[in-house]
Every structure is written in C-alpha cells, then in structure tokens.
Amino acid sequence: MALGDALVALGGSFLAAGIIARLGTRIGLPTIPLFMLAGIIFGPHTPGLALVENPADLKVIAALGLIFLLFYLGLEFSLDDLVAGGRRLVLAGVGYIVLNVGGGLAFGFAVGWGTREAMVLAGVIGISSSAIVTKLLVDMGRLGNPESRLILGIIVVEDVFLALYLAVLQPVLSGADSFGAAALSFGKAFAFLIVLTALARWGTRFVNKLVTTRDEELLVVMFTGLAIFTAGIAEELGVSDAIGAFMIGLILSSSRAAPRIRQLVHPLRDAFAALFFFAFGLSIEPGDMLSVAWPIAIAVLVTVVLNVAAGVLAARLNAFGRAEAVNISLTVLSRGEFALVLATMALAAGLDGRLAPFIAGYVLILALLGPLVASRSEQITRLLPGRRRDAEAADPADPAEAGERERIS
Numbered sequence: 001m002a003l004g005d006a007l008v009a010l011g012g013s014f015l016a017a018g019i020i021a022r023l024g025t026r027i028g029l030p031t032i033p034l035f036m037l038a039g040i041i042f043g044p045h046t047p048g049l050a051l052v053e054n055p056a057d058l059k060v061i062a063a064l065g066l067i068f069l070l071f072y073l074g075l076e077f078s079l080d081d082l083v084a085g086g087r088r089l090v091l092a093g094v095g096y097i098v099l100n101v102g103g104g105l106a107f108g109f110a111v112g113w114g115t116r117e118a119m120v121l122a123g124v125i126g127i128s129s130s131a132i133v134t135k136l137l138v139d140m141g142r143l144g145n146p147e148s149r150l151i152l153g154i155i156v157v158e159d160v161f162l163a164l165y166l167a168v169l170q171p172v173l174s175g176a177d178s179f180g181a182a183a184l185s186f187g188k189a190f191a192f193l194i195v196l197t198a199l200a201r202w203g204t205r206f207v208n209k210l211v212t213t214r215d216e217e218l219l220v221v222m223f224t225g226l227a228i229f230t231a232g233i234a235e236e237l238g239v240s241d242a243i244g245a246f247m248i249g250l251i252l253s254s255s256r257a258a259p260r261i262r263q264l265v266h267p268l269r270d271a272f273a274a275l276f277f278f279a280f281g282l283s284i285e286p287g288d289m290l291s292v293a294w295p296i297a298i299a300v301l302v303t304v305v306l307n308v309a310a311g312v313l314a315a316r317l318n319a320f321g322r323a324e325a326v327n328i329s330l331t332v333l334s335r336g337e338f339a340l341v342l343a344t345m346a347l348a349a350g351l352d353g354r355l356a357p358f359i360a361g362y363v364l365i366l367a368l369l370g371p372l373v374a375s376r377s378e379q380i381t382r383l384l385p386g387r388r389r390d391a392e393a394a395d396p397a398d399p400a401e402a403g404e405r406e407r408i409s
Helices: 003-025 031-041 055-076 079-084 086-111 115-126 130-139 148-174 179-202 204-211 217-235 241-252 258-282 285-289 291-319 320-329 337-348 355-373 377-385 385-394 399-408
Strands: none
Touching: 003 031, 003 055, 003 258, 031 258, 031 291, 031 355, 055 130, 055 148, 055 217, 055 241, 055 258, 055 337, 079 086, 079 291, 079 337, 086 115, 086 148, 086 291, 086 337, 115 148, 115 291, 115 337, 115 355, 130 148, 130 320, 148 179, 148 241, 148 291, 148 320, 148 337, 179 204, 179 241, 204 241, 217 258, 258 337, 285 291, 285 355, 285 385, 291 320, 320 355, 337 355, 355 377
16 A cells, blocks of 8 residues: 555544544443444445555554553553452452353353354453443542442453453464463463563562653653563564553553553553554444344343343442442443454454454444443432332441432432
8 A cells, every 4th residue: 555545544544433433422422332333334344435445454553552552451450459459349350250251151152153262252241341431430420439449340350350361362362283282372471471470560660760751752652662562572472462561551550650651641542542443343344243133132131131140249249239239230331442352363363254243243232332321320220129128228227328328329
C-alpha cells in the first residue's frame, strides 16, 4: 500500500471509529462495541465504502492498541489492594471465576468445536470487561457504594487470573504436538512471568532510576519503549505480547513515576485501543455472525445466569442485601477487551473459523446489554419479590444504616 493510501486508511479508521462512537455515546452506549461496529461497517465484508481492504494492513497499529490496553491494566493492578480486601473479597473473586470460567468451559465443550476452542470460550465467557466495568462505576456515580469496592476486587482477581490464563493458553494455542513440547512452552511462559514478577518485587530501585524523570516527554518515550520492547520479547519467547505488556505495567505500578505514567498513557491507550477494536471489526463478516446466532444467544443467557449466581454468592459472602447483589451481578456482566484479545489469538492460531464471529457477536450484545441493565439496577431490584424484607433484615439493630441501605436500593 502506498504511503498516501496508508495514511488515508489510517486517518479514516480513526475518524470512522470516533464518529460512530460519538453518536452511540449520546444514548449511553459504551465505546468498545461501537469501535467494533465501525470496523464492521467500513470493512471489506460490508457493502459500501471499505476504508481498509486488508485488515493485516493495520496489524502493527492494532498490536499497539492491545499493548497499551494491557499495559494500563498492569498499571492499575495492585496486589496490596487484593490483600487489603481480605479473605471474603478473594473468595468472592475466586467464586466468580470458578462459576463463570467453569460454565464457559462447559459451554465450549457442549458446542463441540474442539478442545482448544473450548479453552478459548472459557476465557471469553468467564472474564468481564475491566474497562467497561470501571467506566460504568464512574459514570453512574457508584464508586462510593459499599458494594463497589467488592466489584473492583473481583476485577483485580480477574486481572491476576488473566495473566496466568494467558500463560497457560499460549502453548495450547501454539499447537504443541506433544506433552514435552507443551511443557517446554509453558515453562518458558512461567519462567518469563517469574523473572518479571521478581523484578517487580525486588527491582523497584532499578525501575525507579530507569523511568523517573521530571521531563514528561522523556517519561513518555521511556515507558512506551519499555511496554513495546517487553511485549516484543514475550512474543519472541512464544508467550504473548499481552502478558509482556501487562507485566511491565505491573512493574511500573510500583515506581514513583506511576501516577504520572497512568495520566500520560491515557491518550495512547484510548487512541490505539480504538484501532485495536476497529481492526478486529474489519475481520468480521456480518453474515458469519448470523451463522452462529443460536450459540451466541445461548452463551448470553448462560452468562446472565452465571453472573446472577456469582453476584448473589459475592453479596452473601460480604453480608450485602438484595440491592447490592443486583448491582454486582449487572455491573460485571459486560464482556469486552479480554474476549477480543482471545479472539485475536485464536485467529492467529488458526482455530475454528466460527470462533471470531461468535466472539464478535457475543461481545457486541453484552457490551451493549451490560451498561443498559446496570444503569437500571434500582428499577430491576424493585421488581424482585422480598425487597422490603431484605432491606429491613440488613441490620435491624441500626435503623440509620437500614435506612441508608433502603435509600441505595
């Protein structure tokens, strides 16, 4: 592709993603599915204007979107937050993962697309969208709610699981043809994680010296180089560029420059992540989603049921009432960036061709449905039987707190 054509395609992709997302956000929709929708509309598989004929032309740009997205998640992750939450928070997070990932794995085997495909579907169905969940809590003004700390704790536990799951999944997707080859591939991934974890634990002084500078321009150059370089090393080792980006973000989260890095990386994350979701949409043929409409519908139903069960369990473990259980269940319902990461890995590994359109349709529906129902959790709670009884039973000895719970619900 000539330079002029490449620049027009790239700029047009940014503009198309931005315009579609801007229209959607006016009615309260999250940006992730809208970026995907823009890629589908202006992709080669849809009649009309095709901004990019070959999705591979955006491969490197899309990879940067994934790198900055996972890098930012690593920056936001803190093991201290998980430890401070106590045993009940950890149990709630583990319970959520066991129910949802286990249910996703069962669904994956039920559709009969293959063992490797089932493992991908387990992660797709089992992990919620950190980006959408966090944005929902901020936009709805619920960060101060008592259950919001628990919701964020679940997200933290998911982030821990994410890194380990990618490390396990990578040798599976690489098509290792023997136990020894799979063990070697996993061993490399695990050793890579251990080295980076050790650096995060004992290399704080070195990391501080490397990135700490008063010059914001140099700070941006340094953390960008570290994120991309580490992701590249991870990819060369057959691990996953996503793991490398997440782990270097985790390492930098303990540095003195971490607050400034979080602020400075925002525009990079937002811009390139938009292209990551847009590029994924380019690879989807709308007709293919219709061919897997029933599996998508069943998976959405399974996800709703599993999230309600996990929300009720988490609420009971932390002595919350019905309203808080509804908020937890509906807030963590959305699926997004991690599902698309797995879809990208599945495409690269040459897995069943039905996976990509399935994941695209599934994410589109839940990324739209999640925010819509979460914003109406109070009305949904009122429709449930026994609400008044639960509110009164929350703490009969403390009328003021009971009144506050009733107000929140």
